[in-house]
Amino acid sequence: MRISQLEAIAANGGRIALWGWGREGRAAWRAIRSRAPTLPLTLFCNADEASDAATLGDALLSCDTGIDAARLSACAVVVKSPGISPYARDAMAAAAQGTQFVGGTALWFATRAAPGDVAAGTVCVTGTKGKSTTTALLAHLLRAHGLRTALAGNIGLPLLELLDADADAWAIELSSYQTGDVATGGVRPDIAVVTNIFPEHLDWHGSEAQYIDDKLALVTRARPRIAVLNANEPRLAALVLPDSRIHWFGTPDGWHLRGDVLYRRDIAVMDTVGLPLPGRHNRGNLCAVLTAIEALGIDAAPLAAATADFVPLPHRLQPLGTRDGVLWVNDSISTTPHATLAALDVYRDRRVALLVGGHDRGLDWQAFADAMRTGAPHAIVTMGQNGPRIFDLLAPVARDAGFQLSAADDLESAIAQARTVLDGEGVLLLSPGAPSFGAYRDYTARGRHFATLGGFDPDAITAIPGIGIA
Numbered sequence: 001m002r003i004s005q006l007e008a009i010a011a012n013g014g015r016i017a018l019w020g021w022g023r024e025g026r027a028a029w030r031a032i033r034s035r036a037p038t039l040p041l042t043l044f045c046n047a048d049e050a051s052d053a054a055t056l057g058d059a060l061l062s063c064d065t066g067i068d069a070a071r072l073s074a075c076a077v078v079v080k081s082p083g084i085s086p087y088a089r090d091a092m093a094a095a096a097q098g099t100q101f102v103g104g105t106a107l108w109f110a111t112r113a114a115p116g117d118v119a120a121g122t123v124c125v126t127g128t129k130g131k132s133t134t135t136a137l138l139a140h141l142l143r144a145h146g147l148r149t150a151l152a153g154n155i156g157l158p159l160l161e162l163l164d165a166d167a168d169a170w171a172i173e174l175s176s177y178q179t180g181d182v183a184t185g186g187v188r189p190d191i192a193v194v195t196n197i198f199p200e201h202l203d204w205h206g207s208e209a210q211y212i213d214d215k216l217a218l219v220t221r222a223r224p225r226i227a228v229l230n231a232n233e234p235r236l237a238a239l240v241l242p243d244s245r246i247h248w249f250g251t252p253d254g255w256h257l258r259g260d261v262l263y264r265r266d267i268a269v270m271d272t273v274g275l276p277l278p279g280r281h282n283r284g285n286l287c288a289v290l291t292a293i294e295a296l297g298i299d300a301a302p303l304a305a306a307t308a309d310f311v312p313l314p315h316r317l318q319p320l321g322t323r324d325g326v327l328w329v330n331d332s333i334s335t336t337p338h339a340t341l342a343a344l345d346v347y348r349d350r351r352v353a354l355l356v357g358g359h360d361r362g363l364d365w366q367a368f369a370d371a372m373r374t375g376a377p378h379a380i381v382t383m384g385q386n387g388p389r390i391f392d393l394l395a396p397v398a399r400d401a402g403f404q405l406s407a408a409d410d411l412e413s414a415i416a417q418a419r420t421v422l423d424g425e426g427v428l429l430l431s432p433g434a435p436s437f438g439a440y441r442d443y444t445a446r447g448r449h450f451a452t453l454g455g456f457d458p459d460a461i462t463a464i465p466g467i468g469i470a
Contacts, residue, residue, distance in 0.1 A: 020081025106185035127195030183221035332447030351426030358434030360386035
């Protein structure tokens with residue numbers, strides 16, 4: 001849907017609304033105002049957000065803090081921020097009455113091509129783990145090739161903030177909250193990359209099956225020209241995409257790893273040990289990046305070496321430094337047990353005290369507990385809303401496997417317990433495997449607090465390198 005269509009709907013008596021006033025919501029307001037300055041808008045938000053919106057001086061923007069099905073149903077179109085679930089009761093009731101919900105991602109794609117056509121140069125990246133690093137590395141290598149490249153999307157820069165910008169290529173990170181927007185927007189991505197899939201965000205999607213369906217919408221319903229897929233993921237390997245060509249990575253016929261060596265088919269390209277990509281999963285995603293670059297018609301092999309200059313992203317297995325003999329590692333982005341297991345694998349040869357737990361959204365931690373029978377760190381400290389549930393799962397395992405297990409009320413207490421256990425030797429690893437909601441605004445705030453408690457400058461560790469157009 002284009003912004004001009006919103007004007008046409010309003011001209012016929014339809015009400016247009018925004019829902020959410022975070023960065024995505026504000027970006028949507030600015031984008032709509034830039035192209036439709038006389039369009040009346042309703043903003044559904046809380047009282048504090050309404051006060052903030054009032055400072056804009058937009059006489060055609062009215063705020064409504066009483067969000068319910070009846071109010072939503074009175075709107076023809078609601079431009080929804082990604083964090084708001086379309087599966088919430090009020091949203092579903094309004095949709096059943098004919099209200100159309102769209103996201104900023106769909107509005108942006110509608111400016112790039114006609115419905116059914118391909119938005120040239122757009123590379124959309126999704127996956128449960130590693131999508132931010134994959135997208136940032138893609139932008140880094142495309143820039144090394146000399147292309148003016150945008151790095152945007154879920155990584156921290158809403159696409160609508162770049163509505164009128166020009167770039168040779170677009171490296172776009174999409175969460176599972178946004179992949180459906182591309183599918184419903186009518187414009188096809190040029191390239192779509194899916195790195196991996198395992199359960200996450202079940203509170204937003206409502207079920208594991210719905211999460212997987214929404215995640216895969218980027219390739220099953222958005223119909224990219226080329227889908228770049230991980231051959232080692234069973235759910236991806238089983239896909240049939242009649243409207244897209246599939247380029248596989250992680251297979252001997254393409255880009256893959258043999259041990260730590262990167263291969264293009266049978267040709268060894270480089271040793272990945274020492275690259276600024278912590279964890280084997282990140283080095284595997286380098287294969288995804290190089291496959292996507294080739295899908296754009298670029299010879300990727302000469303660009304692989306530029307990975308050595310990549311600056312890792314904050315809050316993703318980020319070494320902060322050493323304090324009193326202990327290395328502090330910030331993996332606050334970790335919001336699933338699977339991500340925590342991947343983090344432990346990176347430090348499997350070190351003495352580790354692991355901090356886990358946070359907002360409880362119903363994910364199953366049994367597989368994590370089972371893995372601790374043979375792959376546990378030196379100590380685990382549980383915390384947060386789901387901390388007691390994780391502790392109860394781990395308690396019998398700890399007795400058998402011999403690792404130290406304790407519980408804490410908050411991050412500060414968890415750190416104190418972990419430091420006592422490490423006694424000046426090892427790795428203090430924050431990899432919670434759960435969101436930060438409740439205790440913190442987001443994973444960034446949690447990571448900043450972790451850095452502050454360790455005596456590190458939180459401002460120095462949070463900037464995302466390369467975001468925007470360069």
